[in-house]
Amino acid sequence: MAVRILTVCLGNVCRSPTAEAAIREAAEEMGVDLVVDSAATGGWHVGSPPDIRMQRAAQREGLTIDTIARQITDADFEDFDLILAMDRRNLEDLQAIAPPGCHAVIRLFRDDDPTGPGEVPDPFYGGDAGFRLVVEMCRRTARSLVGRL
Numbered sequence: 001m002a003v004r005i006l007t008v009c010l011g012n013v014c015r016s017p018t019a020e021a022a023i024r025e026a027a028e029e030m031g032v033d034l035v036v037d038s039a040a041t042g043g044w045h046v047g048s049p050p051d052i053r054m055q056r057a058a059q060r061e062g063l064t065i066d067t068i069a070r071q072i073t074d075a076d077f078e079d080f081d082l083i084l085a086m087d088r089r090n091l092e093d094l095q096a097i098a099p100p101g102c103h104a105v106i107r108l109f110r111d112d113d114p115t116g117p118g119e120v121p122d123p124f125y126g127g128d129a130g131f132r133l134v135v136e137m138c139r140r141t142a143r144s145l146v147g148r149l
Contacts, residue, residue, distance in 0.1 A: 002033040003149055006076055007109060008094060009086040012040030012069035013051045015120045016086055018058055018134055019109055021065045022142035032146050037080075039072040041093045046071055051124065057131035063139065077102035084109035087119035112145040113137065 007019040016038035027034040040046070049055075050065045058065045072094070076083070083104045085091035094106050110118045120137050123130030 002035045003082065004035040004080045005037075006072070006080040006083045006104070007036070007038040007086070008041060008072060008083060008090055009038075009120075010040060010042050010090060010122065011045040011124070012038055012067070012071070013045045013048055014054045014124055014131070015122065015134055015138070016040070017050045017065045017067040017069075018054060018063070019084065019086065019120070019138045019142065020067055021058065021063050022135075022138040023146060025063060025139070026142040026146040029143075030146050032149055034146070034149070038067055039070050039076060041072060041090050041097075043071045045069040053128070053131050054123070054134070057128065058135050060132075061135050061139070063135060072097075074099055077104050080104045082107075087122070109145075110137065110141050112148060113141040114144045115140065 007016040009016040020036050020038035023036045046069055048069045055065050077098050083106045085094055123134050
């Protein structure tokens with residue numbers, strides 16, 4: 001049975017869809033059977049495609065992001081084995097809304113980063129360099145995560 005992973009950020013238009021795509025890419029490269037999705041803690045962008053700046057940064061590196069933003073649901077805490085927050089704020093929000101005794105393990109995505117744990121910075125209000133950094137962090141962390149699985 002495939003491990004089910006959900007990546008989560010604030011709006012589900014930059015970081016979590018990039019992490020989702022990077023995990024899929026790593027799983028395909030390594031032949032690991034995973035189910036991967038992404039979601040937001042907030043509802044601002046529900047139904048929207050990924051931020052065009054994030055799409056462009058990923059495409060320049062050969063990574064395709066094609067998810068549609070959605071907000072996390074109570075069912076996600078039972079449907080997924082691992083819920084990975086992009087930063088501490090989202091981690092705290094996820095822990096606060098998780099139903100008691102939920103199935104999923106909730107932790108930071110970059111706990112698997114071989115360069116050290118930390119947060120994936122939100123590039124939304126910055127320039128191109130921030131989007132490129134997110135792609136780099138997500139790919140590196142995804143390869144480490146999938147390799148561990």
